[in-house]
Amino acid sequence: MNAARGFPAFAPQHAGARFATSWWGRAWIKAMEDTSLDQKLLRKGRAYAKTGQVGPITVSPGRIAAVTESEYDTVVRVEQLTDAAWERFLDQVAAKAGHLAALLDGDMPHDLVEAAEDAAVPLLPAVGDLEPECSCPDWGHPCPHAAALCYQASWLLDADPFVLLLLRGRGEAELVEALQRRDVPAPAPSAGVPAAEAFAAGVPSLPEPPPFDVSFAPPTLVAGPGVDVAALTVLAASAASRARELLLRGWLPGLTEYQDRVRLAAEHDLDLGPGLDAPVRAWRHGGADGLDALETAWTPPRRELARAQALLEAGWEGERPPEIESWRNRWTLGTVQLRYGRDGRWYPFTERDGRWWPAGPPERDPATLLGRPDDSWS
Secondary structure, eight states: OOOOEEEEOOOOOOOTOOOOHHHHHHHHHHHHHOOOOHHHHHHHHHHHHTOOOOOOOEEEEEEEEEEEEEEEEEEEEEEOOHHHHHHHHHHHHTTSHHHHHHHTOOOHHHHHHHHHTTTTTOSSSTTTTTEEEESSSSOTTTTTHHHHHHHHHHHHHHHHHHHHHHHTTOHHHHHHHHHSSSSSOOOOOOOOOOHHHHHHHHOOOOOOOOOOOOOOOOOOOOOOOOOOOHHHHHHHHHHHHHHHHHHTTTTTTTTTTHHHHHHHHHHHHHOOTTTOHHHHHHOOOOHHHHHHHHOOOOOOOOOHHHHHHHHHHTTTTTTTOOEEEETTTEEETTTEEEOOOTTEEEEEEEEEEEEEESOOOOOOOOHHHHHHOGGGOO
């Protein structure tokens, strides 16, 4: 069976484009990067991948291949699973109905990979598992062309985890057919409680009904066909009682009264007075963390800012990164400002009428925000 799959070449990406947004795609890249001994070659590989220097990609059992820079034949090999390993893997997939559904939905469940590893079936590559080959004269391991192919392969893996399974030896159609022929193992019986013991325990008494003390004027409802006014009045009174209990306990857990006002305005389009336009916008983009990024300046650990600086520089391969005016958790670049939140994400702001305005959802990679087109910020 020829299970090879072909994929068209990726178009050039913007400088801030990210590789591997899925956890299994990141594991693929980590296996390649941890094998490399030359960071300069990896930077070239990222630049080649983003600027469209990789041709159409062919994925087949044990190898992924492409022509790079229009002349070099580049291949990355990975060991295929044995038939016995595939049988153990199919056992793990069939053991839980949600595993196959997740794969078909474009997800690679953590527990499936862990169960496969426990059964001695390595799905994700580790250091040294990826074997690059290239016709270029570079002796790097991997060379920039093989690195570029691996980086672009992470996009394929993000979109379809069956690409990884094909590299390990079997395609989607073959796997689904094998699972359809396989009986799903019966779940192990639970310990349970002996029936005699359960009946001897008797029926426990029900708790006391909750208090029903509502000091509010019920709404005036007009009767209509199929409308039970009395029932709706009771439901309204019950909802008001529960809301009152929440308020007496201190709004929503973990929120101050002010934060809860902003949350209500953001989630229900309420007008709760002047001065809440920017906070409401910040909440819609990032919740309580987004509101904190708007209103609080703080000093992050140096290692976190250094890591962010490295991500920014990596996103501008072949170009000079923009000049940054840095103050505490805020990076200012002209009319754009990025603020590092306590949740580890960067929040974008734009200058408007002399103040900074929340401009979009956050990202963990600041280069991604700076690579967004201006019209994607709102």
